[in-house]
Amino acid sequence: MKLNKIFISGLAMLSLTTSCKDYLETEPATNAAVPELVFGSEGETRTALYGVYAKICADNLFGNQLYNTFQLNSDVDFYANSNEAAAGNQPRRFDVRSDASNVESLWNNLYSGVETANEFIYNLGKSSIYKEETKEEGVEQEDGTIETDLVPVVTNLTQMMGEAKVMRAMFYHELLSYFGDVPFTMQATYETDNFVPEVTARQEISDALIADLIAAAEYMYSDKEAAANAPERISKEAAYAMIARLALQAGGYSLNHDAGNQNQYYMSRPSNYQEYYKIARDYAKKVIDAGGHSLRNSYAQVFIDECNFVVNTGDDPIFEIPFAQTTNGYWGYAQGPTSDVNTGDETNYSNSDWGATNGGVRCSAFYRYSFDESDLRRDFINGMWYYSNQGLPTLRFDYAMHNNKWSKLWGPKFGKNTTSSTGINFAYIRYADVLLMFAEAENELSGPTADAQEALKTVRRRAFAGADQADMVDAYVAAAAASKEDFLKAVLDERKWEFAGENMRWKDLVRNNLYAEKVFMTFMTYYSVAENQGGTSSYLDMVEEYDGLAYSSLFPSSVYWCYVENYNTGGILNKNSAYFPNTSLPMVYIYNPYSNTTKPTSKPANFFDADDNLYMLKVLTAKDITGSGATSTDWQTTDVKWADDNTGVIKNQVLYSLYGYIRVDQRSNIVVVNNGAASQFDINSSSAKANFSRLPAVRYLLPYPEEAIARSNGAYKNYYGY
DSSP states (O other): OOOTHHHHHHHHHHTTSOOOSSTTOSSOOOOTHHHHHHTTSHHHHHHHHHHHHHHHHSTTTTTTGGGTTTSOOOSSBOOOOOOOSOOSEEGGGTEEOTTOHHHHHHHHHHHHHHHHHHHHHHHHHTSTTOOOOEEEEEEEOTTSOEEEEEEEOOOHHHHHHHHHHHHHHHHHHHHHHHHSSEEOOSSOHHHHTOSSOOEEOHHHHHHHHHHHHHHHHTTSOOTTSGGGOTTTSOOHHHHHHHHHHHHHHHHSOEEEOOTTOSSOOEEEOOTTHHHHHHHHHHHHHHHHHHTOOOOOSOHHHHHHHHHTTOOOSSSSEEEEEOOOTTTSOOTTTSSSOOBOOOTTOOSOOTTGGGOOBOOOOEEETTGGGGSOTTOTTHHHHEEOEEEOTTSOEEEOOSSEEEETTSOGGGSSOOOTTOOSOOOOOEEEEEHHHHHHHHHHHHHHHHOSOHHHHHHHHHHHHHHSOGGGHIIIIIIHHHHHTTSHHHHHHHHHHHHHHHOTTTTOHHHHHHHTTOHHHHHHHHHHHHHHHHHHHTSOOSSHHHHHHHHTOOHHHHSOSEEEEEEEOOTTGGGOOOTTGGGOOOSSSOEEEESOTTOOOOOOSSOGGGGOOGGGTOOOOOEEOHHHHHSSSOOOOSOEEEEOOSBOTTTOOBOHHHHHTTTTTEEEOTTSOEEEEETTEEEEOOOOTTOSHHHHTTOOOOOOSOOOOHHHHHHTTTSSOOOTTO
16 A cells, blocks of 8 residues: 555645755744644644655656666666767766756755754654653563663654654765765754855765764664554665665765865765775664565566555665655656657557656667666666557667666556656665675675675575576585685676666765766777778777677668567566566567577577477568558568768767767767866777776766855855866
């Protein structure tokens, strides 16, 4: 059951709270009556808490923008862009200015969330009904003995205080991720009348947030208790996981600058980084030891259930952001196959009743090749077709593939006139993330211990069928445990395959000082494959050696396919049936999705046989699906061309999708951007690794918005070459 009341009542509460529209407003927006009215009873306090939840549910933050406009390009998440000039408002390709309206909006909305949480925490803390108490209780020690100790008394009110503090940490976590050192306060504005909080070092902010959550978590319900209302409410385990996430961020690498130097920047980590990794390890272990979660459902089922408004306790989701259908949330509209619906056309096509989807949040065209072919996640995540406004499945083999983890099409029919506001939940904290955070931190501190290996194995067991687990789980992890470096690579690879579309990949790479390397190689992969399509490539050998993949024989220049009935039609199953959750839409059978081969000589029907584990499905025509159009049942061909056949000129989507870090200039030179200036980069084509030490850091941090700087009267300044 979904707790839609969280958002709906939260909307009403927002009209009562005093959160600022702009964090640097010149006048406070206080309402002296609010604390007495709202925080005088438990019920009214809960309604006020829903006002904080409403902030994280908003489409301008966790409901859409943070996982769309601000999901930065990497070797996993990728948004193709053909603009050959600076736009100034495209963070995904590292192309932003301080006057960008979307950057200002992100800043204001995150700080509005901070302010709303601060107000709730302040008012609840000073209310007459709030108490933090302890009691004597027998506590089991590590040696098995029982000792009497003072333990926190958990009440509904202390639980709500903890929830608000975790949400405040969520807002600050994103501010630290996108802006680095930022203005910081844990006090409500009307409490201090300070509209220009001092810019504080990110390490100091992290210390304060971690300490705050460590104390608050012990006054919260475990998500094994019904009172926690997990996973749609924040539990003690969610607080523990948030501590681990903050600590890993604090201990990892990030973009920094020397004092007073506005242009120079570099990647560094704090000298005491291992202290943060110890916190991350210990608090991730607390979640594991609590025993309330497992990965019992299949990987696909986690997301299919979200699309069907099924909320599971004790499984992968530890905290799902609880969106409300028809009210908020772009999940399943921005992801999954594009599905065009012409609401002015009275004909009801096969896809009409679900309403339109955008499908613009996608994965790199090469991401699918990084998976082992037996990995059950591969063909579920990587979507290769979409639907026209007549319900015709249409091949998607271009610069980025659909991310099929969420889609309106996987759930109930939303209605022909619907678009976004799907109400599909998003699991902001997953148990798989906790397991891999533990493995990463434990490896950093002690190497690939048995516990670290078991955490990695637990995630991989869900990703492979039983027959493959000896090789792909046990042997794979044993080989990875040969060294600390190999094990870290295996953990980061697992995160790569687990978290597409969850705005984690670029943060994982930043934390481990790998972002420049991966962005550089992502560009070189696109560029060398496109160059090879136009004739020959100087860099394809380098790319293939780095990835261990022969793209020249794997990446198809032409794709051969046909329309087929739904794999689930009439109970007829296909080996791919589990990867496409919709059970009625027509589909596409692709002959060569992972190889560059010649067109088959036999008709499509001959390829559907038991030897291939592909059972006979009816081959459809366009006319069968739409009522008009072609009637051929032969193979159809789609060419994948990223370079002009005649001139060999490479398409703009290859050249400019990573514009603010690496692109091709007007002289056809590959240039890399450092301190805002682009200069030709001399690529060593014989060894990818030989280039990495010469790469500048990726300027992934955003500038402070001009309006915030102006309102601070110069107290805030931009660095990093902005």
